[in-house]
Amino acid sequence: MRPRHGIHLADVGSYTLLGIALIVFLFPVYWMLATSLKPPGEWLTRPPVFWPSTIHWENFTDALIKWGGLKGLRDSLIVASLSTAISMVVGVPAAYSLGRYRTGGENLSFIILSVLFMPPVAVAIPMYLFWSRLGLIDTYTALVGQYTVFNIPFIAWVLKSFFEDIPREMEESAVVNGATRWRAFWEIAVPLARPSIVAVTLLAFIFSWNEFFFAVILTRARVTTLPFILPTLMEGHNVLWGDIAAIATLGAVPVVVLAFLLQRYLVRGLSFGTVRER
Amino acid sequence: MREDTGRRERGEGPSGPSPLRSSPGPASRRHLLSAQRRFGWWLLLPSLIMLAANSIFPLLYAVGVSTKAYQMLIPGPRRFVGLANYIQALQDPLVWHSLAVTLYFVGGVLVLQFPAGLGLALLLHRLPRRQELVATLLLIPTILSASVVGFQWVQLYNYEFGPLNYLLALLHLGQPTWTADPHLALPALIFVDFWEWTPFMTLLLFAGLRSLPPQIVDAARVDGSTPWQVVWRVFLPLLRPIIGIALILRIIMAFKLFDIVYVLTAGGPGIATESLAFYTYIQGFRYFNMGYASALSILQLILITILAKLLLRLTRRPPIGGFIPQEAPL
Numbered sequence: 001m002r003p004r005h006g007i008h009l010a011d012v013g014s015y016t017l018l019g020i021a022l023i024v025f026l027f028p029v030y031w032m033l034a035t036s037l038k039p040p041g042e043w044l045t046r047p048p049v050f051w052p053s054t055i056h057w058e059n060f061t062d063a064l065i066k067w068g069g070l071k072g073l074r075d076s077l078i079v080a081s082l083s084t085a086i087s088m089v090v091g092v093p094a095a096y097s098l099g100r101y102r103t104g105g106e107n108l109s110f111i112i113l114s115v116l117f118m119p120p121v122a123v124a125i126p127m128y129l130f131w132s133r134l135g136l137i138d139t140y141t142a143l144v145g146q147y148t149v150f151n152i153p154f155i156a157w158v159l160k161s162f163f164e165d166i167p168r169e170m171e172e173s174a175v176v177n178g179a180t181r182w183r184a185f186w187e188i189a190v191p192l193a194r195p196s197i198v199a200v201t202l203l204a205f206i207f208s209w210n211e212f213f214f215a216v217i218l219t220r221a222r223v224t225t226l227p228f229i230l231p232t233l234m235e236g237h238n239v240l241w242g243d244i245a246a247i248a249t250l251g252a253v254p255v256v257v258l259a260f261l262l263q264r265y266l267v268r269g270l271s272f273g274t275v276r277e278r
Numbered sequence: 279m280r281e282d283t284g285r286r287e288r289g290e291g292p293s294g295p296s297p298l299r300s301s302p303g304p305a306s307r308r309h310l311l312s313a314q315r316r317f318g319w320w321l322l323l324p325s326l327i328m329l330a331a332n333s334i335f336p337l338l339y340a341v342g343v344s345t346k347a348y349q350m351l352i353p354g355p356r357r358f359v360g361l362a363n364y365i366q367a368l369q370d371p372l373v374w375h376s377l378a379v380t381l382y383f384v385g386g387v388l389v390l391q392f393p394a395g396l397g398l399a400l401l402l403h404r405l406p407r408r409q410e411l412v413a414t415l416l417l418i419p420t421i422l423s424a425s426v427v428g429f430q431w432v433q434l435y436n437y438e439f440g441p442l443n444y445l446l447a448l449l450h451l452g453q454p455t456w457t458a459d460p461h462l463a464l465p466a467l468i469f470v471d472f473w474e475w476t477p478f479m480t481l482l483l484f485a486g487l488r489s490l491p492p493q494i495v496d497a498a499r500v501d502g503s504t505p506w507q508v509v510w511r512v513f514l515p516l517l518r519p520i521i522g523i524a525l526i527l528r529i530i531m532a533f534k535l536f537d538i539v540y541v542l543t544a545g546g547p548g549i550a551t552e553s554l555a556f557y558t559y560i561q562g563f564r565y566f567n568m569g570y571a572s573a574l575s576i577l578q579l580i581l582i583t584i585l586a587k588l589l590l591r592l593t594r595r596p597p598i599g600g601f602i603p604q605e606a607p608l
Contacts, residue, residue: 010505014401018412021398025416025477028430031441035433044439094325101318112325115333117586119534121558122575125568126336126343149332152325181317210423212537217563227425231541234432241433248429252422259421263414267485270420274523275482276489 032252035245036060043241056242063246067233072226073250078140079225080208083147088201090148091155096185098156099163100171109160115153116272120213128217138220146218147208154207155200158273162196163189165276199265202258209255226251337579340572348569356569363573373574375549376557379464380535383553386468387475387532392525394472395479400509402480403487413484416477424474428541431470435542457543460550467551470538475531479524486520487513526589533582554578 035043039056042049063069097103098112131142170192171184179187190197215228226247233244259266267275344363346356367373398416402409419427434442435456443453456466490513498512514521535553539545545552545560552560558578562571 011404014404018398018401018405021401022412022415025419025473028427028434028473029418029422031433032426032430046439047444048439048441050441090324090328093321097318097321101314101321103315103318103322112329114583114586115329117530117582118333119555119575119578119582121534121536121555121562121571122340122579123333123336124559125562125572125575126339127332128563129339129343129568130336145332149328152328156325181314185321206421210421210426212423212425212540216540227423230425230429234429234541244429245433248426251426255421255423256418259417260414263410266414266417267481270478271482271523271527275485275520 029252032245032248035241036063036249038242040242044239059242059246060250062240063243063250067240067243067247068224068229069226069247069250072224072229072247075140075223076209076225076227076251079143079147079223080205082140083144083151083208084201084205086144087148087151087155087204088197091152092159092190092197093185094152095156095159096163096189099160100168100185100189109157112153113157113272116150116157124214124217127214131218137218138222140223142218143215143223143225146214147211150211151204151207154272155204158200158203158269159193159196161268161273161276162193162200166192196265199262199269202262203265203269206255206258209251337576340575343568344570344572344576346569348567348572350566350568359569363570364577366570367573367577372549372552372557373554376552376554379550379552380533380554382464383468383471383535384529384532386465387471387528388525390468390472391476391479391528392521394476395524396483398476398480399483399487400513402484409484413481417481418477419474420478420481422474424537425541427470427474428538431466431473431538431542435466457551458547460547463543463547463550467535467538467542470542471532471535474538475528479528482520482524483517486517490516522589522592526586529589530582530586533578533585 034050034052036059037055037057038049038052038059039054042052060069064073094112098109127146128137131137131145136142166189171188174184174188175181210227211225212227215225216231219225219228230244230248230251233240233247262269343356345358345360347359347362348356402413402416405412434440437443437453437455437458442456447453454462457463494512494516495508498508503511534555536555536559539551539553539556540559543551545556554574555578558571558574561567561574
């Protein structure tokens with residue numbers, strides 16, 4: 001696919017197109033960042049300000065302190081890390097079981113995957129009734145529980161494909177030599193899969209960090225994750241664009257950083273393990 | 279979703295795991311097998327319990343609620359009404375309207391995102407260097423939270439102060455109100471989804487392109503095929519499995535359209551962008567018609583299951599020419 005030598009007209013064309021695509025796909029992100037740094041006088045102007053005249057960090061301090069950004073960060077962090085941790089503890093053995101032993105066959109695997117295909121509203125109503133009967137609406141428990149359940153099939157499917165790729169000989173010879181199956185799993189397969197386990201952990205964290213629908217349904221005022229507070233701020237104070245943009249930026253930055261760290265794993269992770277890259 | 283028959287373990291037969299080969303008789307062999315199977319189930323059990331508790335149980339419960347006149351704000355026993363909620367749903371013009379909105383959206387998603395995704399994937403594939411970097415930069419919209427995306431587009435679509443209308447004014451192209459215009463609101467949402475998810479399509483197709491054996495592409499080149507012919511006759515047939523996966527994932531996600539509606543239009547103006555999921559949400563969480571909303575949920579679940587089954591069947595046919603890159607790690 002590489003040009004043999006020299007610059008072809010086709011290459012110029014394709015670089016131009018790619019450049020335009022990059023501008024289109026990154027401009028909204030740039031606009032959010034720019035707004036988060038603009039002084040108040042430049043938030044709502046006509047013509048709009050494309051480049052902030054000065055950097056106005058007060059948007060971030062206001063966002064963090066006045067508009068609950070700090071609480072949002074904390075709640076997002078608590079909910080995302082707890083649900084990621086629990087779902088990894090439960091999901092990694094499940095992935096190993098599906099990948100190595102084909103427990104339940106392809107059918108069971110598909111049933112587990114289909115949990116991800118369920119429209120969230122279909123689950124939302126009974127789950128709302130369920131959590132409210134337990135008196136757990138607007139608590140960490142409800143959100144963590146809900147996200148854990150969506151993380152498990154994700155983890156199971158992505159890691160299943162990684163476990164399938166690890167040669168089984170080492171585990172087998174360990175079992176022949178008298179190791180328990182649990183030790184073969186825990187002391188051989190898991191260390192071999194460590195890079196992909198780290199990647200899947202971070203991806204599960206991203207999903208929980210970003211989740212929006214159940215945050216709207218299961219929380220009110222006590223548990224306020226960043227994705228949840230954003231729209232409420234937009235309704236209430238829609239003139240404070242710089243501050244809101246700062247909150248949005250706080251929600252976006254960790255995810256973008258993680259994505260760059262995870263480059264190699266994005267294809268497999270985002271396709272739920274169904275697409276394997278070389 | 280391709281199964282790897284080569285490495286597949288059925289637990290029986292000559293391809294069984296090697297520890298079994300060292301075991302002498304059929305009796306202990308069966309014992310070992312069942313021990314292994316039991317171990318597999320133990321590892322899976324916690325997940326199964328949690329999934330059942332949080333998805334199968336709620337579903338059964340929803341089926342139950344959907345057969346009752348269940349208004350959350352009205353206390354007292356819930357009367358059993360059989361299929362009345364379902365019949366009401368089928369006669370509700372708003373249900374048909376929201377189905378039309380959803381299908382329009384899914385259609386828009388497919389028509390725009392597949393060609394654009396493929397085009398971008400081909401462009402990326404031509405890049406001599408920095409493919410991963412560019413791919414990850416492009417992917418930023420996909421990995422952001424829907425609520426962050428919603429905020430960005432609220433800003434961009436702003437009638438008076440948004441950069442989009444400013445640019446349009448410079449070009450003398452008028453000042454649309456975007457999400458406030460009954461005719462433009464849904465296309466505006468389709469464009470947001472295009473922006474958010476085309477990179478995802480690109481990433482999957484790009485991964486597919488990279489996994490193709492280079493000899494095949496070179497052979498096609500040497501044959502004197504034009505670039506278009508290479509794309510149509512070589513890439514597309516070979517990429518068929520991955521195209522299938524990408525389309526299924528996108529269709530199913532698009533069918534669940536809720537987040538950007540909630541943030542950007544709240545179903546409006548009027549009911550112009552009320553998707554099935556959003557209408558169900560309104561019935562359940564604004565009017566607290568839990569019985570009716572549950573019936574709507576179940577209907578959507580049935581629809582999506584049928585859709586997924588159909589799509590899976592369509593993509594499972596072997597690609598043209600019979601070449602399946604089995605060993606290419608697709």
